[in-house]
Amino acid sequence: MAELNDRAREVFRQIVDSYLSTGAPVGSRTLSKLGALGLSPASIRNTMQDLEELGLLAAPHTSAGRLPTQLGLRMFVDGMMQASEPSEDERALIDGGMSGGAAIEDALARTTAVLSGLSQCAGLVLVAKTEMLIRQINFVPLSPGRAMAILVGVDGSVENRLVILPEGLPPTALEAAANYINARLAGLTLAAAADRLSAEVAADRAALDVMTAGAVATGLAAWSSDGAARPVLIVRGQANLVESSVDLDRVRLLLDDLEDKEELVRLLELARGADATKIFIGAESQLFSLSGSSVIAAPYRGPGGRVVGVVGVIGPTRLNYARVIPMVDYTARTLSRLVA
Known part of the structure; x- marks a missing residue:
């Protein structure tokens, strides 16, 4: 300059x-x-x-x-850019996407769709996967050394996992393990339940024999490989990229890039630690070096100011930065109030 x-x-x-x-x-x-x-x-x-x-x-x-x-x-x-704050109508549309009293995931999806429509880009939101709270766990023996663990969440969701049991575990230990979990660990997340089990075993308060304690630990660990904190990516409005583009070849490359969700998540994760809205232009991101696209993203925060997700848009480098950057920033601040 x-x-x-x-x-x-x-x-x-x-x-x-x-x-x-x-x-x-x-x-x-x-x-x-x-x-x-x-x-x-x-x-x-x-x-x-x-x-x-x-x-x-x-x-x-x-x-x-x-x-x-x-x-x-x-x-x-x-x-050089002179940013313009979202208009009253734009703010009302963004706020409306978050209202309705439905699950937070639905509100995030609606808000992302609204942001996509206003910006004529594809809307993005990255949210930490919600860890299930335990209502009960049951074990169904399948064969020696193998059982099906059935986890029922407080929200009514059900997930199954195949577990490998400690060698020589008697069938009665499975029933005792399920009874212990359902009586002592219900209402906790899997991680919190595993921590309590370890503490009670260490303090000799678990009232479990070694093999049953092993079955409990195995059952709780069956979901750990899923990575409870692995973020979930929501993308809305890809069609806007086609409708607003004068370069369809680049749009095709961008749509291909959007299929690589893992790389897109890595890029958005870079915005998690930012104090303000983050802008990636073209080849500044290796993912979009060919399509020549830009990403505008901002973190939003939950209780205690902890970053819980990222919201933003992706579009061609030829987008209205002065209008879209404040729009993404407003959406992030409004989401922070919603989830705090």
Whole structure:
């Protein structure tokens, strides 16, 4: 920014504004006809050449106008953009997506769809998987050394897991293990139940023999490989990417990228530790280096200010940053109030 004089800044700003609106290269004659600069096409061309040498503009073809580079977009977003707060109608739509008294997962999905529609991008939300609270566990013997553990959650959900039992475990130990869990550990998460079991065994308060305690531990551990904290990714509004794009080839690449949920989760995880909205432009993210896409994401917080998820959008680098960044920020702050 320090290397740009007032003329260069204004030429650069108008080129970026035009590109974000149309997606098309901007030529010196076009800028000259706008009249706001008060410069001849030749003067504008010279300034554009200077900006290109600084790496802020590029020409897609020899005879074409100029487009902002990734570096240029980053400089514009960080140092020149004038953000506009969401309108009253936009805030009402975002707030409405979170109302209704339904499960938080449904509210998150609706909010993501609203954000997608307002931004004309794909909406994203990353939320920590909710760990089930135990109502009861039952064991069904299958064969020597194997049983089916059936976990019923407080919310009524049911999950099954195949467990390998300690060698020589008598059938009565399975029943005793289930009775212990249901009497002593109901209402806890699996992790909390395992901690209580360890504490009670250590203090000799579990009233379990060694083999039954092993069966209890095996039953609780059957779900640990799922990774209770593994985040869940919700994506809404991919169709908006097609409808709003002038470059369908890039959109096809982006839609392919969105299929790689694991990499997308890794990218959004980078925003979890951010104090404010995080912006990834083009090849700043390896995942979107080919599709040339941008991600705007912000963390939202639960009780005690702990980050519990990330909300954002993904779209072409040619998106309305000044409008979308505050929109994502508002959504994150509103979600924080909802889940706190």
